[in-house]
Amino acid sequence: MRTFQVELRHSEQSAVQFGCRSDQSILDAAYCAGYLLASTCLRGGCGACRAKVIVGKISELAPMSNTHCQDPVSGKITHRLLCVAAPATDVIIEMDRPWRTRSKNPLSSRLPGRLPG
Amino acid sequence: MGLKHRGILRIAYVRLGLNDNRLTQSLNFYRDRFGMLESMRDSERAYLRCWHETFQYNLVLEQTAENQLIEIGFHVRDEEGLDHLTNKIEVAGIQVEQSAANEPLNGMGRSISFTIPGGQRLRLFADMAQSGYVTGFESPDWVTPRELRGTAAPMFLNHVGLTSADPGATIDFLSDVLGFGLSEKIVSEDGKRLSGLMFRMCRDVGGQELAIFPGEDGHLHHIAFTKEDPNDILVIGQYLREDGINIDSYGPTKQSYGNTFSLHFFDNFGIRLELCCGGRNIDAHPESEPVIWDESELSKALSYYDADVNPGFLDHSL
Amino acid sequence: MAISRFSYANLRVMDLPKAVKHYTETVGLRLVESDDQRAYFQADECQDHHCLIVSLSDRAGIDHVGFKVNDPSDLVEAAEAAAAHGLAVRDVPLGEIAGQGPGVMITLPSEHNMLLFYHADKIGYAGGMHNPTPGVSKNKIGAKVTHLDHTLLSCENAQPTVDFLTKVFDFSLTEKVVDPGGNLIAAFLTCTNTMHDLALGPGPNGTFHHMAFGMHSRGEVLEGVDILKEDEVPTLEYGVSRHGIAGVTTIYFHDPSGNRNEFYNGAYQAAGKPDLVPPIVWDVENFPRGAFYYENQIPETFFDEVT
Incomplete structure (x- = not known):
C-alpha cells in the first residue's frame, strides 16, 4: 500500500492537496483532511461525487454506475465517482461540485484563546 | 378505454341508534373523549368524522327508543356500480330499498339499503359530501389536530x-x-x-x-x-x-x-x-x-x- | 378489472452478491431464488413470489416496475389503451421473469418501463398461511419490513405520465408539488387505498429515485436505523425523519450500488377513485417542510442524485 498526493480543483475554489492511501477512497481522504465533498450514496451509484481525473490514474474500490461515468452521446468514460475511487498514482481531479471545509477539532477550537482550525 | 376499479370503494360509516336524550351522553363520549370531529347536526342526528377523513361522516348517532345498530354504509364507485349491485342483490333474492338523495341521511346521494344474511342492514351510495381535510388542502401539517390531543x-x-x-x-x-x-x-x-x-x-x-x-x-x-x-x-x-x-x-x-x-x-x-x-x-x-x-x-x-x-x-x- | 397492487421493482446493480447480502441481511427480505444474473426477493408479509428483482448490470437504476392486474383480460385492454396513447408496448412471455405469468411492458412518457401481469406464484407469508405466528421471528436477521410500499421515479416533466396513469390506468393523485407557474414538480399517485404506490419527482427521464419498504410501526423504523448504522449502510444526511407530504416516519439509505431505499411507516388512507378527493397541493415555498418535516430543508443532493 502506498500514499499518493491528490489535488482537487474547482472553477470557483482554490485548489487543495492531501495524501490518500491506495486502498482509501478519495472522498474519505478528503474528509480526513477537512474537505467535505458532495456525496449521497457512497456506493458508486448516485453520481453526487462525480469528477474528472485530469492527471494520473485511479483504481475502483467498487463498481461505478456507468450512468454517471459515461458521456451520454459518445459512451466514452469521462467521469469517475470519488466515493469508490482510490489513487493509483498522484492525481489531479476536476470536481463537478464545489467542496466545503469542516473543522477537524470542533470542540477544542471553542476553548478560549484557541484559533479556529 | 382503460382499466377501472369497480364496485364498492370504501367503508364509509356506521349508524347507531341510541337511547340518549339529545345525544348528550354519546357526544360526550365520541366527540369529547374519543376525539371525533362533529361535521354536522340536524334535528335527529349528529354526524361525526375521523380527523384524517375528508368525507362528511364515519359515525352517525341518532336518538332511538332502544340502542341498536341501524346500518353500515359503503361508498360505491359510481351510479352505474350502484345499479349493477342493486341487480345482483335482487337476483340473490334479497329485497332492496331505494332512497332518494339526502334520505334518510344528509350529505348523501341516492342510496340502496338491504339486509344481509346475517341480519344487519347495509346501505350503498355513490356520492357523499366532503367536509374537506381538517388540515386544509394546502401544504398541510399531517398531525393530530391540537384540540384532539389527549383523546x-x-x-x-x-x-x-x-x-x-x-x-x-x-x-x-x-x-x-x-x-x-x-x-x-x-x-x-x-x-x-x-x-x-x-x-x-x-x-x-x-x-x-x-x-x-x-x-x-x-x-x-x-x-x-x-x-x-x-x-x-x-x-x-x-x-x-x-x-x-x-x-x-x-x-x-x-x-x-x-x-x-x-x-x-x-x-x-x-x-x-x-x-x-x-x-x-x-x-x-x-x-x-x-x-x-x-x-x-x-x-x-x-x-x-x-x-x-x-x-x-x-x-x-x- | 384494474391494477390491484404495486407488485415489485426490478433494479440494476453492479455487484450481485453484495446486493443479495444487503437486501437479505440488512433490509430483511427473503431470498426466493437467484442465479448469476438475477436475484428475487420477497418481504415477510406478502404471499406473492417477489417484491424485488435485482439484475446484474454495468450501472445502477431501475429496469422496470411491476404492477399486478386482477383480471387476465386487463392485459389486452391495457396494451390497447397504451398503444392508442402512443406508448411503446411489448409482450413479455411466460418464463422471461421467474415466478409470474406473461405480461405487457409499457414505456411511460417518463421513459420508465411498467410491466403489467396477472399471475404471481405464491410463496405465502413468512409465518405461513395456517395458524401463523404474528410479527417477526426473533431469529430474523435484518430490519422488520412487511412489504414493498411504493417507488418514486424521476422524470423531466411528470404531467404526461400523471395524465396517462390517472385517465387510462385509474390511478388517483393524492398530493402534488407545483411551482409558482402551476407546473407539476412532483406527483403522488395510488392505484389502491394507500397514499401512494407510485410517485414521480424531478430528474432525468427514466431514472430511479427510491423505493420504500413498509413497516408496522414507527418503533420498527427506528430499529431499522440501528441496523443500518451497525451494517455501515450510508444514510442520507438527515437520519430518521418525517415527511410533511403523507405525514409518515421515514429514513433513506442506499443499497451497495447506490440505489436509494426507504424504511417507512404510516397509515394514510386514500378513497380509491381518481378525482373523488381533490389532491393536497404543496407550493415550492413549503416543499422543504413537505419533504423533510423536522429539518424544513432539502439537501441539495436529494433530487439531483438519482440512479
Missing part, C-alpha cells in the same frame, strides 16, 4: 365486526354478491367456517372492512378505528383509563387474526370499540389466498399476548 383521535374508520348465526352464508353473500375478498378465516374441526375477515380496500392497515363472528343474527360485535402505531395505542389506553373508560378484559394485544395491534374498550352504552394498527397485507386479486386458522388455535388468533381468550370477547356488544 383517542382515530384517523379512519377501519372495520366493523358483526355476529351471524350462519357465518358461512354471510361470507358467501359478501364475496359472491358484493365482491368482498376474504383475507383470513377461522374453521371448526369439521371444516365449518366460523369467522371471516372481508375486505375491499388495500391499504396499510388493511385486510378487513367487515369481520364476521359466530353468534346471534343482526348484532354488532365491535367497531374498529385506525391508528398509526402500537405506541399511540398504548398511550391512548392511558388517556381512556384516565377518563374512566372501560378497557375490555385482557388489555392491548397483538391480534394474529388480522395481524393488528389492538386495544378493545367500551363506550358508555357498552358498545365495544377497537383501535388498531398494522394489519394483514393483501391485494384484491382472485388468486390471493386467505390465512386459515383452526378453532383450536383461537387464543393465538384473537389474543396472542394472553393465556386464553377472554370469553366475554366472543359476545356481541349491541
Whole structure:
C-alpha cells in the first residue's frame, strides 16, 4: 500500500492537496483532511461525487454506475465517482461540485484563546 | 378505454341508534373523549368524522327508543356500480330499498339499503359530501389536530365486526354478491367456517372492512378505528383509563387474526370499540389466498399476548 | 378489472452478491431464488413470489416496475389503451421473469418501463398461511419490513405520465408539488387505498429515485436505523425523519450500488377513485417542510442524485 498526493480543483475554489492511501477512497481522504465533498450514496451509484481525473490514474474500490461515468452521446468514460475511487498514482481531479471545509477539532477550537482550525 | 376499479370503494360509516336524550351522553363520549370531529347536526342526528377523513361522516348517532345498530354504509364507485349491485342483490333474492338523495341521511346521494344474511342492514351510495381535510388542502401539517390531543383521535374508520348465526352464508353473500375478498378465516374441526375477515380496500392497515363472528343474527360485535402505531395505542389506553373508560378484559394485544395491534374498550352504552394498527397485507386479486386458522388455535388468533381468550370477547356488544 | 397492487421493482446493480447480502441481511427480505444474473426477493408479509428483482448490470437504476392486474383480460385492454396513447408496448412471455405469468411492458412518457401481469406464484407469508405466528421471528436477521410500499421515479416533466396513469390506468393523485407557474414538480399517485404506490419527482427521464419498504410501526423504523448504522449502510444526511407530504416516519439509505431505499411507516388512507378527493397541493415555498418535516430543508443532493 502506498500514499499518493491528490489535488482537487474547482472553477470557483482554490485548489487543495492531501495524501490518500491506495486502498482509501478519495472522498474519505478528503474528509480526513477537512474537505467535505458532495456525496449521497457512497456506493458508486448516485453520481453526487462525480469528477474528472485530469492527471494520473485511479483504481475502483467498487463498481461505478456507468450512468454517471459515461458521456451520454459518445459512451466514452469521462467521469469517475470519488466515493469508490482510490489513487493509483498522484492525481489531479476536476470536481463537478464545489467542496466545503469542516473543522477537524470542533470542540477544542471553542476553548478560549484557541484559533479556529 | 382503460382499466377501472369497480364496485364498492370504501367503508364509509356506521349508524347507531341510541337511547340518549339529545345525544348528550354519546357526544360526550365520541366527540369529547374519543376525539371525533362533529361535521354536522340536524334535528335527529349528529354526524361525526375521523380527523384524517375528508368525507362528511364515519359515525352517525341518532336518538332511538332502544340502542341498536341501524346500518353500515359503503361508498360505491359510481351510479352505474350502484345499479349493477342493486341487480345482483335482487337476483340473490334479497329485497332492496331505494332512497332518494339526502334520505334518510344528509350529505348523501341516492342510496340502496338491504339486509344481509346475517341480519344487519347495509346501505350503498355513490356520492357523499366532503367536509374537506381538517388540515386544509394546502401544504398541510399531517398531525393530530391540537384540540384532539389527549383523546383517542382515530384517523379512519377501519372495520366493523358483526355476529351471524350462519357465518358461512354471510361470507358467501359478501364475496359472491358484493365482491368482498376474504383475507383470513377461522374453521371448526369439521371444516365449518366460523369467522371471516372481508375486505375491499388495500391499504396499510388493511385486510378487513367487515369481520364476521359466530353468534346471534343482526348484532354488532365491535367497531374498529385506525391508528398509526402500537405506541399511540398504548398511550391512548392511558388517556381512556384516565377518563374512566372501560378497557375490555385482557388489555392491548397483538391480534394474529388480522395481524393488528389492538386495544378493545367500551363506550358508555357498552358498545365495544377497537383501535388498531398494522394489519394483514393483501391485494384484491382472485388468486390471493386467505390465512386459515383452526378453532383450536383461537387464543393465538384473537389474543396472542394472553393465556386464553377472554370469553366475554366472543359476545356481541349491541 | 384494474391494477390491484404495486407488485415489485426490478433494479440494476453492479455487484450481485453484495446486493443479495444487503437486501437479505440488512433490509430483511427473503431470498426466493437467484442465479448469476438475477436475484428475487420477497418481504415477510406478502404471499406473492417477489417484491424485488435485482439484475446484474454495468450501472445502477431501475429496469422496470411491476404492477399486478386482477383480471387476465386487463392485459389486452391495457396494451390497447397504451398503444392508442402512443406508448411503446411489448409482450413479455411466460418464463422471461421467474415466478409470474406473461405480461405487457409499457414505456411511460417518463421513459420508465411498467410491466403489467396477472399471475404471481405464491410463496405465502413468512409465518405461513395456517395458524401463523404474528410479527417477526426473533431469529430474523435484518430490519422488520412487511412489504414493498411504493417507488418514486424521476422524470423531466411528470404531467404526461400523471395524465396517462390517472385517465387510462385509474390511478388517483393524492398530493402534488407545483411551482409558482402551476407546473407539476412532483406527483403522488395510488392505484389502491394507500397514499401512494407510485410517485414521480424531478430528474432525468427514466431514472430511479427510491423505493420504500413498509413497516408496522414507527418503533420498527427506528430499529431499522440501528441496523443500518451497525451494517455501515450510508444514510442520507438527515437520519430518521418525517415527511410533511403523507405525514409518515421515514429514513433513506442506499443499497451497495447506490440505489436509494426507504424504511417507512404510516397509515394514510386514500378513497380509491381518481378525482373523488381533490389532491393536497404543496407550493415550492413549503416543499422543504413537505419533504423533510423536522429539518424544513432539502439537501441539495436529494433530487439531483438519482440512479
